[in-house]
Amino acid sequence: MSADMNLKIKVWRQKNNKASGSFETYPVVANEHMSFLEMLDVLNEGLINQKKEPIAFEHDCREGICGTCSMVINGQPHGPSSGTTTCQLHMRHFKDGDIIVVEPYRASAFPVLKDLAVDRSAFDRIIQAGGYISVNAGQAPDGNAIPIEKGRAGQSFEAAACIGCGACVAACPNGSAMLFTSAKIAHLGHLPQGEVESNKRPQAMVAQMDKEGFGMCSNIGACEAECPKEIKLENIAFMNRSYLKAVFSGEEV
Amino acid sequence: MKWIITFFSSSIGKKLLMSLTGLFLILFLVVHLIGNLQLLKDDGGEAFNTYAYMMTHNPLIKIVAYGNYFFIILHAFVGISIALYNKGAKGQKYAVSNSNKTTWASKNMALLGTLILAFILIHMGDFWFKMKFTDELGMKSYEGFPEVRDLYTRVSTAFSQLWIVVVYLIGMMVLSFHLWHGFQSAFQTLGLNHKKYTPLIKSVGKAYAILIPLGFAVIPIWYFLFKTM
Ligand code: HEM
Numbered sequence: 006m007s008a009d010m011n012l013k014i015k016v017w018r019q020k021n022n023k024a025s026g027s028f029e030t031y032p033v034v035a036n037e038h039m040s041f042l043e044m045l046d047v048l049n050e051g052l053i054n055q056k057k058e059p060i061a062f063e064h065d066c067r068e069g070i071c072g073t074c075s076m077v078i079n080g081q082p083h084g085p086s087s088g089t090t091t092c093q094l095h096m097r098h099f100k101d102g103d104i105i106v107v108e109p110y111r112a113s114a115f116p117v118l119k120d121l122a123v124d125r126s127a128f129d130r131i132i133q134a135g136g137y138i139s140v141n142a143g144q145a146p147d148g149n150a151i152p153i154e155k156g157r158a159g160q161s162f163e164a165a166a167c168i169g170c171g172a173c174v175a176a177c178p179n180g181s182a183m184l185f186t187s188a189k190i191a192h193l194g195h196l197p198q199g200e201v202e203s204n205k206r207p208q209a210m211v212a213q214m215d216k217e218g219f220g221m222c223s224n225i226g227a228c229e230a231e232c233p234k235e236i237k238l239e240n241i242a243f244m245n246r247s248y249l250k251a252v253f254s255g256e257e258v
Numbered sequence: 259m260k261w262i263i264t265f266f267s268s269s270i271g272k273k274l275l276m277s278l279t280g281l282f283l284i285l286f287l288v289v290h291l292i293g294n295l296q297l298l299k300d301d302g303g304e305a306f307n308t309y310a311y312m313m314t315h316n317p318l319i320k321i322v323a324y325g326n327y328f329f330i331i332l333h334a335f336v337g338i339s340i341a342l343y344n345k346g347a348k349g350q351k352y353a354v355s356n357s358n359k360t361t362w363a364s365k366n367m368a369l370l371g372t373l374i375l376a377f378i379l380i381h382m383g384d385f386w387f388k389m390k391f392t393d394e395l396g397m398k399s400y401e402g403f404p405e406v407r408d409l410y411t412r413v414s415t416a417f418s419q420l421w422i423v424v425v426y427l428i429g430m431m432v433l434s435f436h437l438w439h440g441f442q443s444a445f446q447t448l449g450l451n452h453k454k455y456t457p458l459i460k461s462v463g464k465a466y467a468i469l470i471p472l473g474f475a476v477i478p479i480w481y482f483l484f485k486t487m
């Protein structure tokens with residue numbers, strides 16, 4: 006049933022953050038049921054057997070929810086199938102004999118650490134700057150004590166699907182993190198629980214985003230096209246109007 | 259006052275400037291086109307020359323005109339500085355790029371804009387500068403007006419030359435691409451994106467991006483074909 010696929014993987018090798026990298030091409034035999042990461046595991050096992058340095062790549066959950074499996078496959082973050090992370094990408098999307106080009110995410114705010122692994126801690130600092138809500142300590146509140154309109158809950162849930170993978174930044178020709186930041190702002194901003202920081206949050210998170218050196222959104226839409234969780238550009242509009250409202254409300258950060 | 263500086267140096271603040279100045283220029287182009295269409299009247303230039311006189315002498319219009327120059331410069335300056343910053347923020351480019359889901363115009367706004375700026379300079383050098391700062395234009399008199407400069411004859415001489423007509427057509431094509439992306443983008447920047455009205459904004463934007471440059475382009479073509487002896 007599942008025939009072997011003979012592939013060539015042209016992958017970015019870079020020793021460390023300071024070194025300058027280059028592409029290396031390796032042959033690998035995969036089968037169509039493997040995930041892309043499993044194919045890389047096979048390739049790495051071969052490299053280890055030859056006493057060569059395995060390719061460094063990030064992975065954790067391998068079920069499409071943690072967002073660590075960052076790499077650009079044939080020019081697309083997380084590869085060719087839309088709405089899918091690299092770990093959920095199956096080799097059946099490729100053909101026997103293909104040469105597959107694998108590169109790290111490219112953005113100045115995501116420096117390459119080694120091979121395919123990049124430093125995405127800028128996202129953590131954006132979250133720390135304002136991705137939280139205030140709640141009273143003490144007893145756990147009643148489950149449904151705060152009524153939430155269904156439409157708003159839906160918008161919030163959709164934004165909350167963002168796994169912080171950084172594919173939006175990787176896809177953006179401007180290296181902008183506005184899709185990510187806006188998803189986080191919209192996730193909390195649509196809910197009554199997020200009301201307390203509704204002016205502080207957009208100002209603090211956008212300021213941190215700018216400070217990290219991400220680019221400015223030109224509304225190109227590459228992020229939306231590549232996001233594995235299909236986060237929408239409407240979130241960026243939400244962020245823009247929340248930010249403008251917050252700035253002109255006069256509330257200090 | 260510190261908040262204003264913070265705001266205009268933030269990413270969203272800069273984009274707000276682009277959006278508002280862009281929308282102002284979009285309105286300006288409509289007014290400019292309506293005026294220019296006077297050139298198609300077969301009245302030996304009376305309608306157009308008196309219109310040009312009014313545009314350069316009415317104090318209210320003069321204020322708006324200076325605002326307009328300022329907004330073009332601001333839009334161009336902020337636009338180019340955003341583009342340069344973004345290039346640095348991207349850093350190294352991909353060896354393989356796959357971008358079939360995005361429009362070419364959206365990724366080349368600064369290139370398109372710079373070409374528009376070059377066009378504006380040629381255009382103003384040819385007509386506006388010659389009218390305001392040189393004596394190259396003859397005078398004409400019409401009822402109810404003092405002597406006015408004969409910009410109409412200047413326009414028809416210019417548009418009898420093929421290369422000028424070609425420059426204008428290229429300029430309008432570039433403008434069309436800039437607006438194809440820019441029109442709807444300006445609303446997204448303002449935070450206006452909703453399934454209720456965004457499809458309408460996008461359709462109006464596409465219609466605008468085709469019809470307005472086309473309207474401008476008709477004039478040089480018309481003059482070249484029908485007014486050149
Ligand atoms: C009459 C002429 C022009 C009109 C009507 C116009 C209109 C617009 C509009 C509506 C936008 C969208 C703003 C947004 O995304 O929020 C835009 C963006 C832009 N314009 Fe213009 N523009 C004109 C001339 C120029 C010139 C002369 C330049 C530069 C030299 C320029 C450079 C740019 C750039 C770089 C952007 C993209 C900004 C970004 O999204 O990052 N434009 N323009």
Ligand code: SF4
Pocket residue numbers: 072166167168169170171172173174184185188228231232233234235236
């Ligand atoms: S918005 Fe999408 S692409 Fe960007 S970090 Fe979140 S899940 Fe990843």
Ligand code: FES
Pocket residue numbers: 063064065066067068069070071072073074090091092093
């Ligand atoms: S490894 Fe967790 S999303 Fe891919």
